[in-house]
Amino acid sequence: MAKITFDGVEVEVPDGTTILNAARQIGGSIVPPAMCYYTPLKGSGGKCRACLVRVAAGSAKDPRPMPKLVASCVTPVQDGMVVENTTSEQVLNVRKGIVEMLLINHPLDCPVCDQAGECDLQNFAFEHGVSTTRYQEERRTFEKIDIGPLIQLHMTRCILCYRCVYTANQITDNRVHGVLGRGDAAEIGTYIENIIDNDFSGNVIDVCPVGALTDKTFRFKSRVWFTKPVNAHRDCPKCSGNVVLWYKGKDVLRTTARKDQYGEVKEWICNECRFEKKETSDWTIEGPAHIDRSSVISANHYELPVLNQSVVADLPESTQRDLEKNPPLKLGN
């Protein structure tokens, strides 16, 4: 075990734990943001530099500060380490710079982007960035590509976190997409026209921190904050079948995996659950899905879904009882 001090708070974690995960054990607003690191994906992290922190003391044995800021998501703790995140002005300034770098070539087309409202970059920029830009040059653009009938790749929005590449490598048996080219011309792609055809390929949509990989079955259907997340499951031979259904009125507009407060998928789901089961009757409804993570969906007391009565009637009794105890806000309809 190693004891570290993070923003003045002491925490004890197993050896080998990263600084970021130690901070997550403390929780709350001191946890560094992460745009590329993704716990379920081995090898992820270290790239976006959003989680840089200052190590004010390396360890009890060698208490010298580290010369540069370190990526908290890939740097393991040492016993006696002292880390500064929100308590370091340098860290906060550098983070502002990272937001700026990530945004200079980002299209800022949030008004027409399906990811808006649950976009890690949007949240990151809102929480850590400045509201003006100093960038006057032309932005990088790419053509939109359909990688199969169900997933659209909008490379212009990509921040090259590599999560979708790790996902394809680690949960599917035949990766056909990857990172091509290099530098700021690097892109996610298949090189030759190729479709990502695999039972679990849809998970790349869930891991994408921005709107670069989106669900074509949900395209332009609704802003996410107008849809109501409901936990549901089904008996699925391929995956756990535990999902979140996003309702608008009676209609299931899309299906996603369940995510934790850091936006990380808890269990991968298969394409059948994600793309094909769009009827309430396909599912056993468990109840409203609580969105813990920072999101416009959970802002403004949207935690409980707004459901119209006819949908509520379709919900199982236990859920209806829950809803009676915690009545949803009457918004919209």
Next chain:
Amino acid sequence: MGRKLLTEHINVEGINTFEVYRKHGGYRSVEKALKTMTPDEVVEEVKKSGLRGRGGAGFPTGMKWSFLAKPEGVPRYLVCNADESEPGTFKDRQLMSKLPHLLIEGMITSSYALGANTSYIYIRGELLYVLRILEKAIAEAYAAGFLGKNILGSGYDLDLHVHPGGGAYICGEETALLESLEGKRGNPRNKPPFPAVQGLYARPTVVNNVESIAAVPVIVNEGGDEYAKIGVGRSTGTKLISACGHLNKPGIYEIELGLPVEEFIYSDEYCGGIWKGRELKAVVAGGSSVPILPKELILKTAAGEKRLMTYESLSDGGFVTGTMLGSGGFIAMDETTCIVRNTWNFSRFYHHESCGQCSPCREGTGWMEKVLHRLEHGHGHMEDIDLLVSVAKQIEGNTICPLGEAAAWPVAAAVRHFRHEFEWHVTHAKEAAQPGAVYRANAVLV
């Protein structure tokens, strides 16, 4: 005349063959090390020599070697970094093509010291012709019993292979090089773990520059203490300097560390002064990534002392008035050189060579290049100059690997020492955009 420890025989006819190289004392260090020394004793000599990494970082080689993890039963590797790509640097290419056996000898002795039984020379792909020379020399060394099983009857086995890159400056960064050697994109790794613990194929690995490895035979032959007698202070031994740019005699010079910069530039023994009878304007002393210095500061330190070719003297004054010895890529610029254009050129280089993995470097290098391009072509604004410094600062120190710094330093230093020239590009945009236009003491020199 300084001593030539590496290049004494470089012009001997046929020195690229095993036979001639051997006749001139070649492979003695292998015999000495394998027959009379333990591996640790070799490491000790290298430590005593004070040899510092010749690729650019200047980290003590012996200390790097002593960090190598040595878990029982796990193979470890020595990889020679021959991915010479730092603009201004061309010493390793010359050394390998003319003295292939010197590098091979160094690899054998060093591999023995580190306990590596398989070693690689990672050479940049553009130098395929040098790869052929090395492969031929390696075949000769195998035939002579200096490579392969039970070398010289010592019981020590070593296989040595040459591996080409594919065109990527970033592969000079040691973890990107290892990724590349594994057949992947040259994306630098996050550290820790360091290569000394998990390097090639996740096994303990040492990566050393060609020139560092080539210095090992002489250190073993003459002893670390003897080697350390050459040079000044912590800058021991000799260094190959790649002299280029506006010099009368560009080329490779092996110098004893401690040579005054002024002597190096102007004496006939070395570069023979600035070409076409012109004046020196600025020097980039250690490869394109180190800070540029104007003539006044490269010849003398801010304190007025003679600047010497040593790690310490060149960095005297820090980044405010100093620079670095780096890889020894010595680029001299005469009075007709446009600093803005040159900075843009370097910036374009780093933009082109960024691997694109981490956001400050991927986005920031392109941003700096575009702003510099605007300034050079007459579309800049005064606030662009501070913007450049600010973007450079946002990259520096915040990236996975040192390419971020390498891209940021030249820009920051150029603005630091030649701000008036950048301003002139804004105030005299039209003139500045003319081909060949140069700011010179308020006068345009076309």
Next chain:
Amino acid sequence: METTAVKPQFSEAAQAEIKRLLTHYPDDRRKSALLPVLHIAQAEFGGWVSPEVQDLVAEVLDIKPIEVYEVATFYTMFNLKPVGKHVLEICRTGPCMLRGSDELTAHLERITGAKVGGPASADGLFTLKEVECLAACGFAPIVQVREKYYEQLDTPEAVDAMLTELRNQVHRPALPWEETGLPNALANN
């Protein structure tokens, strides 16, 4: 230029060379040979690596095609589009620029009729490609053609001599693994 209809195959000499190269790496690390094999492929198949050629490389090394695409598009030496008989790689970086690489590029564009980054010259002989530092700064400006460096091209005469030499090459130079001798002999040790 390769046509896309026929599946490319490595020559016997190239196959032997690949076999030799694979002995350099641990058995479970065949992917390590990717860059050297891509160099062989480019030399064998007309100076560029088509998607079909890249697929062949993947097959030979028993890796996924995307693993080859990722690498081939990362490293600048691999041409992803058809090229002329000779690819002139002109160094454009600082030290070469100081000694006239911009003028050299303009001169080459003028006399070959090809444009940097564009298709080959009308006669199919020359493709012009700007590259970054080739580590020959003391001999600037320089052009690399295949494995050869042409140095100090700072006079029209020097450039003409290079182009004449290239024009007179009826056949491409023999590739090292096509010659009998050292590299392959070593494999049989």
